Amino acid sequence: MDNYILQVENLKKYFPIKKGFFKKKVGDVKAVDEISLKLERGKTLAIVGESGSGKTTLAKSIMRFYDLTEGKILFDGKDITTINEQKLKKLKQDMQMVHQDPTTSLNPRKKIKDILEAPLLIHNMGDAASRLKRVKELINIVELPEEFLYRYPHSLSGGQKQRIGIARALALNPKFIVLDEPTSALDVSVQAKIITLLKDLQKKFNLTYLFITHDLSLVRNFADDVGVMYLGSIVEYSDVETLYTHPQNPYTQSLLSSIPVVSDDEQSMLPKKIPLTGEIPSPSNMPTGCKFHTRCPFAEDICLTSPALLETEYGSFTRCHLVEKINKQKIGV
Numbered sequence: 001m002d003n004y005i006l007q008v009e010n011l012k013k014y015f016p017i018k019k020g021f022f023k024k025k026v027g028d029v030k031a032v033d034e035i036s037l038k039l040e041r042g043k044t045l046a047i048v049g050e051s052g053s054g055k056t057t058l059a060k061s062i063m064r065f066y067d068l069t070e071g072k073i074l075f076d077g078k079d080i081t082t083i084n085e086q087k088l089k090k091l092k093q094d095m096q097m098v099h100q101d102p103t104t105s106l107n108p109r110k111k112i113k114d115i116l117e118a119p120l121l122i123h124n125m126g127d128a129a130s131r132l133k134r135v136k137e138l139i140n141i142v143e144l145p146e147e148f149l150y151r152y153p154h155s156l157s158g159g160q161k162q163r164i165g166i167a168r169a170l171a172l173n174p175k176f177i178v179l180d181e182p183t184s185a186l187d188v189s190v191q192a193k194i195i196t197l198l199k200d201l202q203k204k205f206n207l208t209y210l211f212i213t214h215d216l217s218l219v220r221n222f223a224d225d226v227g228v229m230y231l232g233s234i235v236e237y238s239d240v241e242t243l244y245t246h247p248q249n250p251y252t253q254s255l256l257s258s259i260p261v262v263s264d265d266e267q268s269m270l271p272k273k274i275p276l277t278g279e280i281p282s283p284s285n286m287p288t289g290c291k292f293h294t295r296c297p298f299a300e301d302i303c304l305t306s307p308a309l310l311e312t313e314y315g316s317f318t319r320c321h322l323v324e325k326i327n328k329q330k331i332g333v
Contacts, residue, residue, distance in 0.1 A: 002077070005176055005208050006039040006062070011071035013061045017284055029284045031057040033232035034071075039225075041175075044202070044209040046223035046240070048216055048255065052280045054232040055212045056100075059178045062210065063097055064088055076175065093123060096169040100181040102161035106153040112139070112164055113149040119171040138167040142197065159190035166197065176208045183218065195222055217259045220244055228252045231291040232283055234309060238316030248318040250274060250326065251292050290321065298322055 012035075014028040031054045039045045047055050060066055062073060064080060072081050080091060099105035106115055116135045120126060126134065136146055142163040153161055162182060169177050179198065183191035195218065201207060211223055219226055219240060226243045228236040228251065236249040247253045254274040276295045281287055287294045293303035302321045309319045320326075 003040050004038045004074075005041045005076055006037075006210070007074040008035060008037045008062065009072040009074075011035045011058070011061060011073065012069040013057055013066055014069040027284060029282075030232050030286060031283055032061055033286075035227075035229075035232075035234055037227055037234070037237070039176075039208060039210065041208055042202070042206050043224040044211055044222060046211040046213060046219045046226045047229055048213055048219060048226055049229035050214060050255075050280050052231075052283070053229040054283065055214075055229055056180055057232075058229070059097070059180055059210060059212050063095060063178055064091070089123075093172040094175045095178075096172065096174040096176075097178040097180060098162070098165050098169050098182045101185050102158060102165050103153070103185070105165055106161055108153055110152070111149065112151055112153070112156075115153075115164065116149070116168055116171060119168060123172060125172070134171065138171055139164075141170060141201070142167045157190075158186050159194060162186065162194055163197070166194075166201070170201070170205070173205075174207070176210070178210045178212065180212045181214070184213070184215070191218070198222075216255050228255070231281060231286060233291060233319065234317075235292065235319045236316065237309070237318075238314075242314050242316050246312075246314045246316070248312050248314070248316060248323050248327070249292075249320050250296050250298055250322075252318075290319070298326055 011032055013032040014030050016025045017027040017029060018024060019026050035058060037045065047058060049055050057066070061068060068081060072079065074080070075091070076094065083091065113135055116138050117131050120131045120134060125131070135149060139146055139149060144160060144163055148156065148160070153164070156164070182198070183194050186194065198209070199222065202209060213219065223240050225237070225239050227234045228249065230251050236243070236247070236252045243252065244256065247256055254276050257273045274297060278295050281291070281294060289304040290296070290307050293299040296303070300322065307319045307321045309317050311317050312323065
């Protein structure tokens, strides 16, 4: 158990749907629906899926921004499922988050120095001189000049703002960082630099990452393991190399087959194109049985019953009744 910094067991996060004058509960938005996962120290677990699949809600539930509907979270061997506000504040020294949009996550009225110093002040760490020293260390760690400390966020580029967001997350020397689509608002050339920086910081400080993304093209050279989410559930869980070489779930295959490529050699490494019909259903009105069956080109009557997450011959786990039949036909593999 000491190898795992994070263990999530049967996590559910439902948001009640209320209607009428008396706000009577009429249903639930099942944003996260019975997810279990483990994350080794110093490793990166990527959670991948379309918008609306529940990735960010899962991350915020793990960070304890939300109270859980059901389930259990162990962090660093301690149960943090129902800890009080005082203990939660102390926990934040070890758990931090880098947000998706660096522009909205930085206070436009504060100088960069004040933004980086804020976590130290909140946790009553050091005096003014030691805090300034730490702030200068942080901006050097993310490879920005110290003169930026006296600028406001609007004067920085998107990539520079995200470096500040990363520096802020590092201020308290955390063990674990949630990266919530940290490059999705950036240009492709800047994305690569931010990913390289994050990898370097992970090695330097032995950080553990939970990487939330919709972009599978970023995952292969960054993550160790991957969980593919669809409508609040994990439909495939695998080490990163197995996911790319032997994807088992039709939904995973469809995501991989949609990765943009620039050469025939790259195209030959991807699964055959699997077109999806329609939009992802609403988590307030889940399909019965397999949640993916309404869009899956291979769906049969058995898909109206719920599949379990079962181990495959490759050591990965997938949630699909038809995986053996699909692979025997060599469709999408």
